Amino acid sequence: MSSFFQGLYGERVKDLRPSPIREMLHLVRRPGIISFAGGMPDPEAFPVELFYQAAGIIKSQGKDVLQYGTTEGYAPLKDFLIQWTAPRMGRKLEHDEMLITAGSSQVSDLLCWALIDKDDLILMEEPSFLGVFLNMHNHGAKFLTVPCDDEGMMVDLIPEKVERAQREGKKVKLCYTIANFHNPLGTTLSLERRRKLIEYAHRYGFAIMEDDPYGYVRFEGEHLPTLFSLDDRGVVIYAGSFSKILAPGTRVGWCCGHKDIIRKMAIFKQGVDVCTSLVAQAMVYEYCRLGHLDSFLPKIIDHYRKKRDAMEDAMRRHLPLEKLHWVKPQGGYFYWVKMDGIDCDRLFQVAVDKQVAFVPGKAFYPNRDGGDQEIRLCYTFASPEQTDQGMRRLGEAMREMIR
Amino acid sequence: MSSFFQGLYGERVKDLRPSPIREMLHLVRRPGIISFAGGMPDPEAFPVELFYQAAGIIKSQGKDVLQYGTTEGYAPLKDFLIQWTAPRMGRKLEHDEMLITAGSSQVSDLLCWALIDKDDLILMEEPSFLGVFLNMHNHGAKFLTVPCDDEGMMVDLIPEKVERAQREGKKVKLCYTIANFHNPLGTTLSLERRRKLIEYAHRYGFAIMEDDPYGYVRFEGEHLPTLFSLDDRGVVIYAGSFSKILAPGTRVGWCCGHKDIIRKMAIFKQGVDVCTSLVAQAMVYEYCRLGHLDSFLPKIIDHYRKKRDAMEDAMRRHLPLEKLHWVKPQGGYFYWVKMDGIDCDRLFQVAVDKQVAFVPGKAFYPNRDGGDQEIRLCYTFASPEQTDQGMRRLGEAMREMIR
Numbered sequence: 001m002s003s004f005f006q007g008l009y010g011e012r013v014k015d016l017r018p019s020p021i022r023e024m025l026h027l028v029r030r031p032g033i034i035s036f037a038g039g040m041p042d043p044e045a046f047p048v049e050l051f052y053q054a055a056g057i058i059k060s061q062g063k064d065v066l067q068y069g070t071t072e073g074y075a076p077l078k079d080f081l082i083q084w085t086a087p088r089m090g091r092k093l094e095h096d097e098m099l100i101t102a103g104s105s106q107v108s109d110l111l112c113w114a115l116i117d118k119d120d121l122i123l124m125e126e127p128s129f130l131g132v133f134l135n136m137h138n139h140g141a142k143f144l145t146v147p148c149d150d151e152g153m154m155v156d157l158i159p160e161k162v163e164r165a166q167r168e169g170k171k172v173k174l175c176y177t178i179a180n181f182h183n184p185l186g187t188t189l190s191l192e193r194r195r196k197l198i199e200y201a202h203r204y205g206f207a208i209m210e211d212d213p214y215g216y217v218r219f220e221g222e223h224l225p226t227l228f229s230l231d232d233r234g235v236v237i238y239a240g241s242f243s244k245i246l247a248p249g250t251r252v253g254w255c256c257g258h259k260d261i262i263r264k265m266a267i268f269k270q271g272v273d274v275c276t277s278l279v280a281q282a283m284v285y286e287y288c289r290l291g292h293l294d295s296f297l298p299k300i301i302d303h304y305r306k307k308r309d310a311m312e313d314a315m316r317r318h319l320p321l322e323k324l325h326w327v328k329p330q331g332g333y334f335y336w337v338k339m340d341g342i343d344c345d346r347l348f349q350v351a352v353d354k355q356v357a358f359v360p361g362k363a364f365y366p367n368r369d370g371g372d373q374e375i376r377l378c379y380t381f382a383s384p385e386q387t388d389q390g391m392r393r394l395g396e397a398m399r400e401m402i403r
Numbered sequence: 404m405s406s407f408f409q410g411l412y413g414e415r416v417k418d419l420r421p422s423p424i425r426e427m428l429h430l431v432r433r434p435g436i437i438s439f440a441g442g443m444p445d446p447e448a449f450p451v452e453l454f455y456q457a458a459g460i461i462k463s464q465g466k467d468v469l470q471y472g473t474t475e476g477y478a479p480l481k482d483f484l485i486q487w488t489a490p491r492m493g494r495k496l497e498h499d500e501m502l503i504t505a506g507s508s509q510v511s512d513l514l515c516w517a518l519i520d521k522d523d524l525i526l527m528e529e530p531s532f533l534g535v536f537l538n539m540h541n542h543g544a545k546f547l548t549v550p551c552d553d554e555g556m557m558v559d560l561i562p563e564k565v566e567r568a569q570r571e572g573k574k575v576k577l578c579y580t581i582a583n584f585h586n587p588l589g590t591t592l593s594l595e596r597r598r599k600l601i602e603y604a605h606r607y608g609f610a611i612m613e614d615d616p617y618g619y620v621r622f623e624g625e626h627l628p629t630l631f632s633l634d635d636r637g638v639v640i641y642a643g644s645f646s647k648i649l650a651p652g653t654r655v656g657w658c659c660g661h662k663d664i665i666r667k668m669a670i671f672k673q674g675v676d677v678c679t680s681l682v683a684q685a686m687v688y689e690y691c692r693l694g695h696l697d698s699f700l701p702k703i704i705d706h707y708r709k710k711r712d713a714m715e716d717a718m719r720r721h722l723p724l725e726k727l728h729w730v731k732p733q734g735g736y737f738y739w740v741k742m743d744g745i746d747c748d749r750l751f752q753v754a755v756d757k758q759v760a761f762v763p764g765k766a767f768y769p770n771r772d773g774g775d776q777e778i779r780l781c782y783t784f785a786s787p788e789q790t791d792q793g794m795r796r797l798g799e800a801m802r803e804m805i806r
Contacts, residue, residue: 005663
């Protein structure tokens with residue numbers, strides 16, 4: 001039976017694209033499969049006992065935290081974040097420069113609500129995080145993509161691209177970037193490129209969304225200054241998240257930016273979901289207040305450093321190195337592997353038959369025109385034993401395809 | 404300093420309307436003020452201890468519930484809801500007919516994502532719930548309003564209105580209705596009108612969103628069949644919420660409908676917020692599994708019946724009855740008071756000076772063309788003593804204006 005709704009759908013349904021990763025979640029939970037697909041934290045690295053302790057705030061503050069909250073966010077959590085983020089932000093933020101959101105996904109949704117009209121352009125690293133660009137696509141945005149090398153976005157290409165677009169009468173409203181431990185590339189934007197990106201934003205009048213879910217998960221080397229801290233004109237909206245430094249099941253994130261854009265985003269949020277789950281915000285706050293964020297984060301980082309190393313070892317042990325190129329990431333969740341002469345879709349089929357999964361690279365191309373011979377591997381989820389076993393299977397799959 | 408963003412805002416910002424109720428939250432939390440404004444539950448009616456007990460699921464299932472969840476919702480919670488809602492839905496739903504959402508606000512947001520193009524029409528009760536229509540307005544919808552009497556929406560007016568709109572080439576996509584204990588009216592749509600509304604939806608090809616946050620909070624009389632259960636063609640999307648039967652701070656709601664529209668809404672949700680807070684969903688589930696929803700709900704209903712009665716008494720005691728008309732609600736949260744010759748905005752100023760707040764009626768008119776002499780009073784939040792004191796102040800304010 002054809003559904004009653006077929007005749008009612010709006011324009012946005014016509015080119016609606018499901019997230020390949022979200023769709024894959026069902027597949028990769030199949031028993032026996034080893035998954036390097038979803039960017040999921042290791043459940044073994046969740047501070048279960050400490051977070052349960054933080055749930056005590058329900059008992060002590062239940063009358064407040066079971067109530068509706070203000071759309072802008074739970075004030076004690078904002079107070080904490082203002083202190084905690086000050087070193088990265090370059091200063092202590094004001095309350096009206098910060099909004100608590102339903103994960104950092106909601107930051108780009110609200111930003112699009114405020115900025116994007118149909119066919120407006122967004123500068124995107126290519127490849128980029130698909131969860132965000134699928135939502136931007138739903139908002140009617142088009143993508144002006146910037147290629148990346150081992151240092152991240154090749155920002156020197158921006159002026160020519162923006163100038164051409166502006167000559168054609170198009171509006172470049174926003175640049176979306178994951179400057180630290182990029183998803184899916186694993187790369188980190190150099191300081192020089194950060195400064196240039198800010199300069200171009202000022203020159204051409206576009207805003208920057210600095211999405212930084214992985215920034216605190218650095219295994220070695222020094223933190224680079226955030227784009228937010230390098231900017232003196234309020235063009236950067238910084239998005240943070242508890243998903244990778246605590247647990248994604250909370251769905252609590254935040255963003256910082258000029259009070260004018262934060263205010264607009266908050267008004268759109270009033271209609272979208274009223275406020276972020278106050279119970280979840282309160283538990284996250286209590287976890288932070290008790291000192292667990294600072295005490296447990298080094299354990300998470302250490303845990304994932306070992307996993308990154310285990311994957312590097314397993315890749316070197318099992319994969320056909322002569323056909324592959326990758327850069328060892330200094331933090332974050334992902335390896336991005338470029339393959340010479342191996343089609344990622346066909347590899348995916350062979351690999352899944354062998355009970356190992358990854359995300360085909362083409363899923364990360366906003367304009368769907370690349371990534372045929374690239375794959376993303378997440379090293380945080382599988383155990384070291386699974387990683388070794390999974391890489392063995394993946395190596396077999398690759399060799400079958402080379403033959 | 405004018406913000407950098409002024410030049411970047413999209414069309415949707417130009418007529419962006421903040422929610423008067425959300426904006427008022429700051430005001431009504433001022434010490435000393437008695438608020439009948441926000442539709443807030445009584446914190447005294449939160450099952451704090453029982454919900455804290457339910458937080459035990461973090462300890463026992465932390466590795467699962469701190470992780471990302473599927474966008475469609477936490478499967479055990481859906482299993483529970485499928486059983487629990489069956490009497491109201493008329494049957495047990497399938498999993499793919501249900502989506503867990505960030506409160507029922509998100510239901511209308513996702514539905515608009517799927518259905519609404521700019522200038523599409525939505526049939527709305529007038530007055531109606533502003534949180535929903537402000538979001539619909541942001542989506543570009545226009546409103547075809549239907550007046551209400553003491554039995555709710557005057558559905559007999561629908562054919563003429565829809566036929567005229569269709570003759571003008573406009574698309575009527577959706578009818579939004581709160582059939583039980585309407586916000587702000589407090590009215591309940593009669594069975595006869597429910598049947599007619601379904602008939603018109605079939606005849607004219609529009610969908611119905613049946614928003615039912617208050618349906619389970621009935622003080623007396625018999626439940627009427629849901630629109631969902633009266634419909635045999637899958638045109639109704641039913642929205643439920645834990646906000647009024649447990650606690651709004653969870654931000655957990657759900658919707659039921661044809662699997663085709665539910666699937667589309669889920670894909671939009673992938674981009675909007677990935678999934679509803681899994682920790683919050685899990686605690687709500689555990690609360691239900693332990694039997695607390697069924698055991699505690701009668702206490703909530705009893706509590707609010709007494710508060711409704713306290714407000715009825717206080718209104719009769721303190722207000723200038725000769726100038727007022729209202730209907731005693733059989734459930735829900737609200738009184739809607741029509742005043743003869745008293746301007747609600749001016750009354751609001753005088754009342755706030757006297758430390759009592761309500762929501763001026765005009766806030767609830769989707770097309771901003773009515774409600775000048777109407778106000779909404781919420782009876783659930785204030786204590787009986789506050790209600791008496793607040794009504795005394797409100798009565799004084801009204802009498803000052805009549806003089």
